[in-house]
Amino acid sequence: MTVQGDGHFYVETLGCPTNQVASDKFVGTLLPDGLVPTDDAAAADVVVVNTCAFIEEARKESIEVILQLDETRRNGSRLVVTGCMAERYGDELAAELPEVDAVVGFGGAITEQQQRRLIPVAEAPMPTMDLLNLHRPPAQRPWSYVKVAEGCNRSCGFCAIPSFRGSQRSRDTASILEEVRSLQAQEIVLVAQDLASYGVDRPDELGSGSIVPLVKSVAAEVDRVRLLYLYPSDLSDELIDVILDTDVPYFDLSLQHVSKPLLRRMRRWGDGDRFLQRISDIRAAQPDATMRSNFIVGYPGETDDDHAALVDFVEEADLDWCGFFAFSREVGTYAYDLDGQVDANLMHERLAELTELQDAITAGKRDALIGEMVTVLIDEPGIGRSHREAPEIDGVVHVDAELQAGSFVEVVIEEAWGPDLVAVGGVMPDGDEEIR
Numbered sequence: 001m002t003v004q005g006d007g008h009f010y011v012e013t014l015g016c017p018t019n020q021v022a023s024d025k026f027v028g029t030l031l032p033d034g035l036v037p038t039d040d041a042a043a044a045d046v047v048v049v050n051t052c053a054f055i056e057e058a059r060k061e062s063i064e065v066i067l068q069l070d071e072t073r074r075n076g077s078r079l080v081v082t083g084c085m086a087e088r089y090g091d092e093l094a095a096e097l098p099e100v101d102a103v104v105g106f107g108g109a110i111t112e113q114q115q116r117r118l119i120p121v122a123e124a125p126m127p128t129m130d131l132l133n134l135h136r137p138p139a140q141r142p143w144s145y146v147k148v149a150e151g152c153n154r155s156c157g158f159c160a161i162p163s164f165r166g167s168q169r170s171r172d173t174a175s176i177l178e179e180v181r182s183l184q185a186q187e188i189v190l191v192a193q194d195l196a197s198y199g200v201d202r203p204d205e206l207g208s209g210s211i212v213p214l215v216k217s218v219a220a221e222v223d224r225v226r227l228l229y230l231y232p233s234d235l236s237d238e239l240i241d242v243i244l245d246t247d248v249p250y251f252d253l254s255l256q257h258v259s260k261p262l263l264r265r266m267r268r269w270g271d272g273d274r275f276l277q278r279i280s281d282i283r284a285a286q287p288d289a290t291m292r293s294n295f296i297v298g299y300p301g302e303t304d305d306d307h308a309a310l311v312d313f314v315e316e317a318d319l320d321w322c323g324f325f326a327f328s329r330e331v332g333t334y335a336y337d338l339d340g341q342v343d344a345n346l347m348h349e350r351l352a353e354l355t356e357l358q359d360a361i362t363a364g365k366r367d368a369l370i371g372e373m374v375t376v377l378i379d380e381p382g383i384g385r386s387h388r389e390a391p392e393i394d395g396v397v398h399v400d401a402e403l404q405a406g407s408f409v410e411v412v413i414e415e416a417w418g419p420d421l422v423a424v425g426g427v428m429p430d431g432d433e434e435i436r
């Protein structure tokens with residue numbers, strides 16, 4: 001069917017923050033066509049699933065969501081699958097899921113109307129829409145992700161992303177700043193597959209280290225700027241300083257492991273001692289700095305000693321937040337054929353041990369905040385976040401429901417519930433009403 005004018009669309013976004021940016025961008029292409037967003041998939045004329053293909057678990061979830069939405073959607077609606085799964089397994093998806101009306105790669109046409117616009121009228125090849133540079137509507141929330149580059153130049157052993165997202169392509173600083181302004185959000189979260197490498201693929205105009213002036217420029221536009229996914233070798237002194245200067249001392253370090261031989265098998269830089277040194281440097285400069293990291297458990301060849309080194313590191317580093325992921329054997333990656341694949345039961349035992357250890361560390365750090373006054377940005381009635389919580393990733397601060405979304409208020413932490421905090425008080429935006 002052809003949808004235009006008063007048609008409705010529904011978008012389900014799975015996976016990582018960068019996928020949310022892609023969803024915002026194609027929403028930006030649907031609105032000018034007169035389509036109206038709806039939260040009700042059953043009422044939509046176009047149902048879009050923006051999938052994630054990162055690991056097997058994510059792919060299973062994507063398929064389940066596609067099938068659920070196929071049951072929910074109304075007769076005659078168009079079911080479109082896009083995102084990483086469409087990009088990586090497009091042909092298989094189209095063959096295996098006859099329920100799906102269209103499988104569309106990055107920047108492809110979502111509606112039939114858009115499809116017609118992409119049909120070439122001359123022999124010259126038509127450029128596909130470049131998602132990175134598409135316009136986005138203003139943010140619906142007080143914070144928003146902004147993607148500064150697409151693709152990755154590294155070759156981490158476990159990761160299939162470069163094979164389907166391609167090499168890194170950094171955006172122009174001017175277009176990033178234009179997007180930041182148009183979003184009208186109080187907090188901007190900068191993302192890319194390898195954020196700190198922003199600019200290295202454009203040595204003449206940008207170059208290595210360009211993330212530093214970019215962060216400064218974004219910080220001049222908004223109240224808060226936060227950075228996600230920092231590869232440790234690119235965390236320079238200049239970058240640490242500029243992050244501390246933004247008043248959001250939040251460091252998301254993509255460490256993945258700490259055992260040097262295992263990191264080399266992962267084709268990654270660094271080791272536990274260097275990471276601890278960097279963490280201690282940051283804490284020396286700003287004791288209140290918040291740290292997050294992710295680790296892969298059960299990478300091929302991970303020995304009992306490697307695991308013990310990671311456990312010791314987690315204890316010593318005392319990070320605020322950590323994510324642990326079981327190794328997933330991805331077709332087309334270097335690690336797929338590596339010897340020493342770790343038994344699934346052992347992998348899950350190691351994962352459980354690390355998760356339990358970190359949960360206790362995180363809970364202790366949250367308990368230590370009881371009685372402190374913190375500044376939170378109100379995301380929605382009843383929910384705020386200080387610099388310590390990245391949206392959709394870390395815990396939240398529960399606040400009085402009367403505090404207005406989009407405002408910054410000072411609250412006092414009264415309780416901790418695992419990763420979440422409960423606060424009282426708060427000065428309303430007009431400054432004269434205090435909630436107790």
Ligand code: SF4
Nearest residue numbers: 152154156159161193
């Ligand atoms: S830095 Fe490594 S893990 Fe991250 S996207 Fe690039 S290849 Fe994948």
